[in-house]
Amino acid sequence: MTPRLTPFARGKTRLLTAVLLAATVAGAAAQSAPQNAVVRLDPSLDALIPASAKADLLKGDYFGATEGPVWVDEGRNGYLLFSDMAANTIYKWMPGGQLSVFLDKSGYTGNDINNVGGQYTNGRLHLLNIGSNGLTLDREGRLIIAGMTDRNITRLEKDGSRTTLADTYEGKRLNSPNDLVVKSDGAIYFTETTSGMRGRDESPARELPFHGVYLITHPSTPLGARGELRLLEKDPQGVAPNGIAFSPDEKILYVNGGLKINAYDVLPDDTIANPRVLIDMSGANTPGNTDGMKVDRNGNIYCSGPGGVWIVSPQGKHLGTIVTPDRVANLAFGDADSRTLYMVGGRSLWRIRTNIPGIRPMTKEKR
Numbered sequence: 001m002t003p004r005l006t007p008f009a010r011g012k013t014r015l016l017t018a019v020l021l022a023a024t025v026a027g028a029a030a031q032s033a034p035q036n037a038v039v040r041l042d043p044s045l046d047a048l049i050p051a052s053a054k055a056d057l058l059k060g061d062y063f064g065a066t067e068g069p070v071w072v073d074e075g076r077n078g079y080l081l082f083s084d085m086a087a088n089t090i091y092k093w094m095p096g097g098q099l100s101v102f103l104d105k106s107g108y109t110g111n112d113i114n115n116v117g118g119q120y121t122n123g124r125l126h127l128l129n130i131g132s133n134g135l136t137l138d139r140e141g142r143l144i145i146a147g148m149t150d151r152n153i154t155r156l157e158k159d160g161s162r163t164t165l166a167d168t169y170e171g172k173r174l175n176s177p178n179d180l181v182v183k184s185d186g187a188i189y190f191t192e193t194t195s196g197m198r199g200r201d202e203s204p205a206r207e208l209p210f211h212g213v214y215l216i217t218h219p220s221t222p223l224g225a226r227g228e229l230r231l232l233e234k235d236p237q238g239v240a241p242n243g244i245a246f247s248p249d250e251k252i253l254y255v256n257g258g259l260k261i262n263a264y265d266v267l268p269d270d271t272i273a274n275p276r277v278l279i280d281m282s283g284a285n286t287p288g289n290t291d292g293m294k295v296d297r298n299g300n301i302y303c304s305g306p307g308g309v310w311i312v313s314p315q316g317k318h319l320g321t322i323v324t325p326d327r328v329a330n331l332a333f334g335d336a337d338s339r340t341l342y343m344v345g346g347r348s349l350w351r352i353r354t355n356i357p358g359i360r361p362m363t364k365e366k367r
Contacts, residue, residue: 036350037323045311045320048300048356055324059099059349063087064127065120066344067292068135068146068179071334071360080334081135082344083107085148085196086120088131093349095335103156107132107196108149115205116149118176118195122346123326129195134179134292134330137361139186146177148196153177153188153216166190166216166229172207179292179330181244184362187270188216188227191241191255211240213255215270232272236262243293243303243330247314248359254278256290256303261312278316281305292330294341296356302341304328309343324350333358 036055040046064086072079080093081102092102108116108130117128134146143156144165151174152167165188167174176196181189192212197203213233233241239258246253246266253264253272259281264272281290284306291304299314302322309322309331322328322343329345338357343350 036325038352039307039321039323040319041321042313042317042319044313048296048298048311049320049322049352049354053352053354055322055343055350055352057348057350058093058097061347063091063344063347063349064125065122065129065329065346066349067133067329069330069332069334069342069344070135070137070143071332071338071342072137072141072143073336073363078334078336080332080342081143082330082332082342082349083132083135085129085131085133086122086127090132090135090145103132106145107147110150115198116196117198118148118200119198120195124347128198133177133196134190136180136182137363138182138188139184139363141363144180144182144188146180146190148176148178151176151196153180153190165227166214169208169212169214169229169231173205175206175208175211178242179244181246182361183246183250183266183270185270186218189232189244189253190214190216191244191257193240193242210234213241213244213272217270230271233264233275236275237277242291245293245295245301246359247295248297248299254293254295254301256293259284259289259306261290261293261301261303261316279310279312279318281310281318288327292328294331294333294358296333296354296358297338298356300356302331302358304330304345309341322352324348333360 063084067083069082077095090103090106092100117130120127120129130149132145133148136144145154153165155163175192175194178191178193194200215230216227241255241257243256255262261278263278265274286307288306293303301312303310311319326346328343331343334340339354341352
């Protein structure tokens with residue numbers, strides 16, 4: 001006998017079916033869209049992305065495994081920094097197209113790579129990810145680096161030296177810090193995976209049995225340069241956390257992982273509460289998963305996902321997808337007006353113009 005559903009259960013079933021159907025249709029649209037196009041699923045996207053906009057390739061088929069872009073305001077135009085995890089290098093890209101090495105040994109300062117680095121393929125080569133991953137700036141404009149294989153969070157000082165802000169939790173080494181964001185009060189939030197460890201989750205060097213979301217409380221306070229490290233969450237929604245970003249008012253922290261974006265309320269002491277799923281991309285009929293994530297000044301979320309970069313409203317509605325030939329790993333708003341979205345992934349660097357400025361790391365001088 002088939003069980004009868006209550007009206008409430010029938011409503012939930014219809015809602016779930018509609019969500020999964022919408023994600024499937026969106027995935028199919030992204031899969032069939034021309035390269036570098038913008039798939040528009042909601043009319044409101046026209047206010048965010050110009051009708052004629054497409055992803056422009058700035059440097060293609062050159063890098064190993066790009067990640068962690070951040071825009072730096074300096075001089076007349078500023079510049080973009082981003083990681084190449086396979087090259088263990090942070091690159092500097094100038095608006096005129098000039099590319100240079102900004103920092104060597106960005107995420108692994110050792111010399112023996114026989115037993116370190118996560119295995120990775122960029123579609124052409126099989127590589128080891130040993131370099132830095134996520135990058136951001138603190139209130140003083142100093143670069144904060146997620147060192148995957150050194151298994152730490154470091155700060156690049158103005159004199160070129162590095163200060164370790166976190167490398168252990170309760171006496172055990174961190175796994176592989178992945179991405180990070182700095183709150184306006186100076187607190188640093190970061191996620192970790194095992195992507196910089198040989199064997200990843202099965203690595204014999206692994207000391208912490210979970211993947212964490214962490215908080216470094218005010219590293220410049222009297223607690224010392226390192227601040228205090230707090231564990232906020234273990235394996236949110238049962239998977240390793242990846243991208244991380246704040247809402248414009250910093251009252252919500254977004255953390256993604258797998259195929260979900262999760263939202264948390266940010267409490268006055270900088271801890272988080274009330275975890276919930278903002279959007280589940282599992283119905284998309286396109287390969288890919290969540291990764292880097294940024295937010296514009298209207299609260300819309302730009303997140304790596306199946307088929308490209310998903311644009312999601314603050315209410316969790318999928319508005320559209322920026323389609324690129326290769327998978328996008330991470331992204332950052334840049335240029336003087338904060339209306340250029342830079343995207344990195346695998347071997348390439350792209351950008352696309354937006355109508356709404358994006359949120360950039362808040363320094364004392366500029367946002």
